[in-house]
Amino acid sequence: MTHSALPDQVAGDFYTNNFAKNAQEGSLILNLGPQHPSTHGVLRVVVEMDGEYILRAEPVLGYLHRMHEKMAEVKTAAQFIPNMGRVDYGHALGWNWAFVGAVEKLAGIEVPERAEYVRVITCELNRLASHLLWWGAYLLDLGAFTPIMYAFDDREKILDILQAPTGSRLTYSYFRIGGVAKDLNEDCLSRIRAFIPWMRERLPMYKDLVSDNIILRKRIEGIGVIEPEVCRRFGATGPVIRGSGIAYDVRRSDPYSVYPKLDFEIPTSDLMDARGRYDVRIAEFEQSLRIIEQCLDMMPEGDVLVKGAPKPSWKAPKGEAYFAVEGARGKIGVYLVSDGGKNLYRTKLRAPGFCNLSLFAEVSRGTILADAVAILGSLDLIIPEIDR
């Protein structure tokens, strides 16, 4: 469909029309991707094509907007925790942590030490699950079907472990203001201990199966090059900025919880392309396993929830607080303003995926459509998180 050959009213909806205004003569406007709201996690991108090449691209957001920030205004702080599990289904515990961390900072609540370790362990396990989901789904996007079977085999083990303390498999609401809902029992800890060597054994297999594969290398090497300066300009975080060679990780740059006590590295890659981001995430598997291993050894006995933890009727003190954690996709930030009333006055959620996605319009310019899909996947986007 050439947009110029058709009258405006049949040339598509508002976004397409608006986008088509600046189109070049003879170019093709293409809507990429499904956007039906009932399918969770899909993205619509309007692209202007010249043959096989992309002239311009524009992501269309808002299909999964669920007003989480507005909902925070009508719920008390403790009642808002279930929402945080639903912002990003991939790394739900990262969001749990960002919110309860912000409330704890605002109210000056000390978290018991054991709870901090429990948080780190579960959060890192969730990060592994999130990276495995990305790994399987990304390769599925690139046309490789088998890897997702291997990824979900391992991911299933993590979900089984996390199901014991949290009771759910995807949208966790496990953290509480002042601790966590349930302690990790001995059975759960022994399963985590058994999981670490299992996962370590799987990593070389992943390398053999996919990472070294010539087809994958040809697909992702040298495409989607993002200069560090561009990353900074767009506020990209997480594996995207680390794949461009900047060792920025909230766990080290703005340390929280017990991360300063733990010994781990921040993997980076100087390749700056889709391959670089791929390598960073693969390297993070090992680092997460290292963190969990250390936490299991260092974990003290004790309570996991502070005494007198806030009840749903608890009112946050007047003031404001910002707390950021490192999620699987980057820096998750929660900014709270409280006027001392029943509900929080304002809750601002900073989603890493939003900034990472905004890079796409910049990077995809001039690439082949097939490469654009590979670039989009390498940004590891979870759409509900972007729309919130």
Add this chain to the structure above:
Amino acid sequence: MNAIKEAIKTVSDLWSLMVGLRVTGKYFLEPQRTVRYPWKAVSNIGTFKGHLELVGGGQKDPFKPRCISCGMCALACPSHCITVVKKKAPKPTPEEEKALAEAKANGEKTKDKAPKDPEKFVYDYSLCSLCGTCIENCPAGALSFTGNVYMAGYSRNDFLFDLVVKLRDSQAPAPAEPAAVPAETSEA
């Protein structure tokens, strides 16, 4: 020289495909990892948080809820999926009324006769986000999650339960026979 390099590179590239195929072949010969569902079920259903249920054991009766109808759960719930209906006090008989008036006249403290267990405990599973806030805030320990993972229904109303009825019905094993209604709960 370049041609040789090129040839070696091609061979190593092709070799990477063989390595991948070897992994696939190895796993092909391994036992099945998935569970063949209708014939076999996964082993960890017990830790799953299903819908809410009332814990029995009120007044030493395992089918009477321990709930004291305080309404803390309904207040705590972020999604407003719980409605607790309190039982009304049974209408006093003329003799009781007389005794009550006498007691009041003598300046004695009168005891509220209203039973504590709820008349109705309406729970809308379709709204519930299974966060457990109600359970944590229950002073009587009267709520818990079930491990029911097989919940399915044809309409929205299938997910609207009265948990008191559900608990009472759980004593009747055969669904064909309607559960005997205890006299004390039916009169209220």
